[in-house]
Amino acid sequence: MNSFAHPKTVLVATLVLGLLGSLRAADATGRWKSEFETPLGPTKYTYELKADGDKLTGKAIRERNGETNTTEIKEGKIKGDEISFVEQVKFQDSDVRIEYSGKLSGDEMKLARQVGDFGTTDIVAKREKEAAPAPAVAVAGKWQSEFDSQVGHQKYLYEFKLDGDKLTGKATRNVEDQTTTNNITGKVTGSDISFTEPLKLEDQEIEIDYSGKIAGDEMKLTRKVGDFATTEIVAKRVKETPAK
Numbered sequence: 001m002n003s004f005a006h007p008k009t010v011l012v013a014t015l016v017l018g019l020l021g022s023l024r025a026a027d028a029t030g031r032w033k034s035e036f037e038t039p040l041g042p043t044k045y046t047y048e049l050k051a052d053g054d055k056l057t058g059k060a061i062r063e064r065n066g067e068t069n070t071t072e073i074k075e076g077k078i079k080g081d082e083i084s085f086v087e088q089v090k091f092q093d094s095d096v097r098i099e100y101s102g103k104l105s106g107d108e109m110k111l112a113r114q115v116g117d118f119g120t121t122d123i124v125a126k127r128e129k130e131a132a133p134a135p136a137v138a139v140a141g142k143w144q145s146e147f148d149s150q151v152g153h154q155k156y157l158y159e160f161k162l163d164g165d166k167l168t169g170k171a172t173r174n175v176e177d178q179t180t181t182n183n184i185t186g187k188v189t190g191s192d193i194s195f196t197e198p199l200k201l202e203d204q205e206i207e208i209d210y211s212g213k214i215a216g217d218e219m220k221l222t223r224k225v226g227d228f229a230t231t232e233i234v235a236k237r238v239k240e241t242p243a244k
Contacts, residue, residue: 028056028078028104034125039118041065047073047125054078060087081105136165136188137214142238145221150229152176158184158235165189171197186210193219 032047041064049058056076062069069089076085084101096118102111107127114120143158155174160167167186172179186195194211206228212221217237224230 027051028083028109030130031128032109032125033128034123036113036121036123038064038115038121045125046128049073049076051078056083056085058085062089078104083109083111136162137191139167139188139193139214141240143219143235144238145233145235147223147231147233149225149231156235157238160184162188167193167195173199188214191215193221199225 028049028051030049032049034045034047036043044063046061047058048061049056054077056073056078058073058076060071060073062071071087071089074086074088077083081103082101083104084099087098087100089096089098096116098116099114100111101114102109107129109125111123111125112120113123139160140162141160143160145156145158147154152175157172158169159172160169165187167184167188169184170181171184172181180199182197182199184195184197186193191213192211193214194209197208197210199206199208206226208226209224210221211224212219217239219235221233221235222230223233
């Protein structure tokens with residue numbers, strides 16, 4: 001029995017695979033920017049696109065003369081590197097249909113933009129590169145803070161642990177020689193920090209929300225106690241003494 005495929009069969013299979021590859025939808029998901037002139041003045045666009053198979057959805061954000069408008073993208077399609085979609089806008093109490101069609105190549109789209117029966121403009125939209133998230137700064141360890149509040153002078157010791165951008169630990173609070181300790185949870189993104197401390201106050205469960213920035217061995221935080229008060233505080237890193 002011959003185990004080799006017939007040459008014609010191989011040829012047909014190759015052509016089919018090539019055709020399927022050419023029809024595979026290009027990667028359109030992401031944010032795309034475009035600027036161009038129109039009879040109404042310079043116009044900036046941000047297209048936020050999401051592809052699902054050959055179906056395209058998203059929104060178009062238009063900036064012109066200091067005004068920003070957002071419209072839903074409709075009738076979006078992708079076939080191979082060909083892309084088309086429609087934006088319906090309101091102009092002087094009329095609904096105007098704007099049709100886009102063109103080709104996508106890598107991080108660039110070349111589109112014909114037809115505004116109703118008024119005219120067609122050739123535009124270029126370029127993919128906006130997503131910035132890599134900033135690494136979390138060093139926050140693990142102990143931090144101290146003292147400040148005055150409506151309930152008196154408060155001393156805090158925050159003990160933080162960091163796992164990726166997830167922040168855990170505990171807050172030890174001293175007011176008029178009474179000490180309480182509560183678990184805290186939060187996150188750190190770059191130099192931005194936020195966390196929550198649950199607190200029991202006169203039989204009430206309230207949350208204390210902290211948010212702010214870390215710079216070296218100092219944190220500047222906004223401390224919001226439920227709906228009662230907001231205080232700006234500073235926490236400083238406790239220097240660990242090396243063991244002898």
